[in-house]
Amino acid sequence: MSVAPPSAPVGASAGAQAAAFANDERIYFSKEANAWRLEQDDGPELEYDAAKGAWVPLVDEDLVKRQQAAYTVEGVDEETPAAPVLARENKKRKDPEDYTSQSGPTIKRGKVDKKERPPTERKSKNTAIYVTGLPFDTDMDEIVERFSKCGVIEEDEEGEPKVKMYAKEDGTFSGEALVVFFKEDSVLLALNILDEAELRIGDSSSVMSLSKADFTHKETPAGPEGIKPRKTLDKKRATRRLGKMQKKIDEWNDEDGFGPSISPEESTAAIANQNSRVVVLKHMFTLEELAEDATLLLDLKEDVREECSTLGEVTNVVLYDKEEDGIMTVKFRDSLSAKACLLKMNGRYFSGRRIEASLFSGRQKFRRSGAAEDVEGEGGEEEKKRLDDFAQWLLKEGE
Numbered sequence: 001m002s003v004a005p006p007s008a009p010v011g012a013s014a015g016a017q018a019a020a021f022a023n024d025e026r027i028y029f030s031k032e033a034n035a036w037r038l039e040q041d042d043g044p045e046l047e048y049d050a051a052k053g054a055w056v057p058l059v060d061e062d063l064v065k066r067q068q069a070a071y072t073v074e075g076v077d078e079e080t081p082a083a084p085v086l087a088r089e090n091k092k093r094k095d096p097e098d099y100t101s102q103s104g105p106t107i108k109r110g111k112v113d114k115k116e117r118p119p120t121e122r123k124s125k126n127t128a129i130y131v132t133g134l135p136f137d138t139d140m141d142e143i144v145e146r147f148s149k150c151g152v153i154e155e156d157e158e159g160e161p162k163v164k165m166y167a168k169e170d171g172t173f174s175g176e177a178l179v180v181f182f183k184e185d186s187v188l189l190a191l192n193i194l195d196e197a198e199l200r201i202g203d204s205s206s207v208m209s210l211s212k213a214d215f216t217h218k219e220t221p222a223g224p225e226g227i228k229p230r231k232t233l234d235k236k237r238a239t240r241r242l243g244k245m246q247k248k249i250d251e252w253n254d255e256d257g258f259g260p261s262i263s264p265e266e267s268t269a270a271i272a273n274q275n276s277r278v279v280v281l282k283h284m285f286t287l288e289e290l291a292e293d294a295t296l297l298l299d300l301k302e303d304v305r306e307e308c309s310t311l312g313e314v315t316n317v318v319l320y321d322k323e324e325d326g327i328m329t330v331k332f333r334d335s336l337s338a339k340a341c342l343l344k345m346n347g348r349y350f351s352g353r354r355i356e357a358s359l360f361s362g363r364q365k366f367r368r369s370g371a372a373e374d375v376e377g378e379g380g381e382e383e384k385k386r387l388d389d390f391a392q393w394l395l396k397e398g399e
Contacts (some may be wrong), residue, residue, distance in 0.1 A: 312337020
């Protein structure tokens with residue numbers, strides 16, 4: 001007696017169905033029927049009805065044709081409609097003629113005969129990204145760990161991540177690699193975050209360059225009839241692999257959208273900050289640097305705004321000139337851009353200092369000149385002194 005097949009809840013999504021059926025080798029996905037099918041050892045083939053949430057027997061078309069043949073009448077074409085129906089259909093199909101023109105019957109605008117339409121090619125999604133500038137001693141684990149921050153990396157049939165490291169003629173690593181993601185959106189996120197970023201945070205010699213992979217030059221030549229040969233695919237193995245990848249996406253952290261789930265100790269703080277649109281940057285400057293250069297404050301704000309604008313719309317940049325930790329805050333239009341900024345800026349080096357980036361929790365209080373939180377109301381005087389120093393600097397530059 002065969003084991004009862006697994007089932008998914010009524011109205012379950014395609015991803016949920018794939019995850020539910022991934023571990024059963026008898027189940028495969030039929031692209032022609034756009035449905036899941038089950039090959040039973042001791043019974044008819046079944047098809048999963050998502051609306052009912054149950055497996056139903058497939059209709060044997062050969063048996064139906066044999067039954068129809070038993071009721072046919074010799075000399076009568078069963079495919080031809082009856083004469084009244086045929087006359088009615090021909091009347092509907094007839095196009096009205098335009099007697100004001102000598103060019104014959106008119107053709108309705110926008111209507112093109114299906115036979116005259118050129119065949120359209122199916123456009124496949126590009127989920128691969130090409131990486132250059134990697135250190136020669138890079139290993140695959142480093143690449144997987146860094147790029148996994150942007151999304152789930154595709155796996156091959158053996159369960160290994162699809163990361164190809166190109167070699168030179170002598171067999172050594174060339175510094176170039178190909179990373180294939182499971183989702184196309186991960187490519188755009190990687191381009192925004194990791195392009196011109198360091199593979200090893202703090203190592204300026206590991207700056208990478210990213211671009212979308214281009215496979216146009218590797219297209220398979222067409223056959224004698226202009227049809228490209230199709231690659232054979234093991235449906236059951238592909239179904240199991242898709243189910244496995246879908247489970248990885250389900251394990252993706254819903255709290256911050258980047259990387260696998262965080263530890264329980266960090267979860268409380270992460271949930272509280274998940275919708276924050278403000279990023280706090282530490283060690284961006286020192287108080288001595290601000291005192292020596294009157295223009296540094298404006299230059300820093302402009303540089304940070306320009307850099308962060310590549311990740312999303314920036315609405316405000318604030319520099320807290322009374323904080324010894326060199327604190328600046330960047331406010332974005334949406335929380336997703338703030339998370340992207342957190343991933344890109346945290347751990348980077350700026351003027352020899354390592355930046356610490358975090359999401360604003362709403363409880364921190366930073367001090368700056370001219371702000372209400374300044375101690376004992378001294379902010380106004382210090383801001384006036386700073387403006388006077390800036391005016392003196394402008395006068396000296398003019399001379």
